[in-house]
Amino acid sequence: xxxxxxxxxxxxxxxxxxxxxxxxxxxxxxxxxxxxxxxxxxxxxxxxxxxxxxxxxxxxxxxxxxxxxxxxxxxxxxxxxxxxxxxxxxxxxxxxxxxxxxxxxxxxxxxxxxxxxxxxxxxxxxxxxxxxxxxxxxxxxxxxxxxxxxxxxxxxxxxxxxxxxxxxxxxxxxxxxxxxxxxxxxxxxxxxxxxxxxxxxxxxxxxxxxxxxxxxxxxxxxxxxxxxxx
Amino acid sequence: xxxxxxxxxxxxxxxxxxxxxxxxxxxxxxxxxxxxxxxxxxxxxxxxxxxxxxxxxxxxxxxxxxxxxxxxxxxxxxxxxxxxxxxxxxxxxxxxx
Numbered sequence: 001x002x003x004x005x006x007x008x009x010x011x012x013x014x015x016x017x018x019x020x021x022x023x024x025x026x027x028x029x030x031x032x033x034x035x036x037x038x039x040x041x042x043x044x045x046x047x048x049x050x051x052x053x054x055x056x057x058x059x060x061x062x063x064x065x066x067x068x069x070x071x072x073x074x075x076x077x078x079x080x081x082x083x084x085x086x087x088x089x090x091x092x093x094x095x096x097x098x099x100x101x102x103x104x105x106x107x108x109x110x111x112x113x114x115x116x117x118x119x120x121x122x123x124x125x126x127x128x129x130x131x132x133x134x135x136x137x138x139x140x141x142x143x144x145x146x147x148x149x150x151x152x153x154x155x156x157x158x159x160x161x162x163x164x165x166x167x168x169x170x171x172x173x174x175x176x177x178x179x180x181x182x183x184x185x186x187x188x189x190x191x192x193x194x195x196x197x198x199x200x201x202x203x204x205x206x207x208x209x210x211x212x213x214x215x216x217x218x219x220x221x222x223x224x225x226x227x228x229x230x
Numbered sequence: 231x232x233x234x235x236x237x238x239x240x241x242x243x244x245x246x247x248x249x250x251x252x253x254x255x256x257x258x259x260x261x262x263x264x265x266x267x268x269x270x271x272x273x274x275x276x277x278x279x280x281x282x283x284x285x286x287x288x289x290x291x292x293x294x295x296x297x298x299x300x301x302x303x304x305x306x307x308x309x310x311x312x313x314x315x316x317x318x319x320x321x322x323x324x325x326x327x
Binding site for chain 1: 269315
């Protein structure tokens with residue numbers, strides 16, 4: 001079996017937000033529905049204080065609460081594919097926002113209005129591409145929920161090119177946020193392959209998932225900085 | 231006189247029916263599936279289950295992991311108390327189909 005996971009090392013992250021910028025460019029962010037966000041908070045008491053940088057994308061849970069909520073309202077717009085990627089079908093989404101309300105991580109965002117990323121400055125390069133020419137996950141729609149897709153368009157490309165073994169290694173087949181990190185605080189790969197770098201690093205660092213008490217089985221692992229919320 | 235009184239009673243009942251049905255939530259189209267206060271989500275929690283706003287909206291600040299850029303969030307620990315596996319509707323710990 002192949003199970004793609006992401007590893008985020010809070011001990012390495014310096015909060016530069018390169019991952020956010022890469023995601024914004026790759027996935028046509030709109031201001032109301034960022035797919036990647038950075039939480040920043042302080043822990044400890046003076047003089048022993050430090051800053052925690054916690055970048056959050058979709059956790060692509062094994063038992064996704066967003067899907068359970070979406071199914072319960074009858075929309076059935078959320079699915080989990082063979083790679084373990086949780087995807088929203090924009091054509092089925094009814095814009096109820098239940099997925100956003102139930103996610104333990106607050107990941108799905110309802111795009112109430114499709115606005116340019118830089119209001120008042122016109123469309124940026126990516127925004128000039130017509131919806132029909134974009135990957136289905138990039139066809140922005142009003143009143144539709146959106147979230148990180150593990151850059152599923154790249155994973156699909158790997159399948160098309162017969163290069164699934166290069167996922168997590170090659171730029172063309174790896175989520176953009178994971179390849180731009182200047183301090184290698186992010187990693188992507190197959191956790192079911194014991195030889196993969198991500199599997200080995202998760203094991204070596206004792207990385208864990210956030211908010212495990214919800215039982216959703218997130219596929220994003222964190223090396224937790226001391227004092228950070230988990 | 232009797233006929234007049236009967237008309238009066240029937241007229242009163244007919245006039246009061248829309249108001250009664252509105253307060254009881256019967257005979258109305260189902261609330262829209264949305265997170266707005268008038269939507270189904272809030273109606274179920276506040277009307278059907280008679281929960282106070284404060285039951286879910288406990289603090290301004292909320293959980294740090296749900297802070298930015300999401301305002302006015304509800305700590306999902308509160309949701310978890312009722313919506314875990316085995317409950318209806320269950321949202322947490324449910325196997326994806």
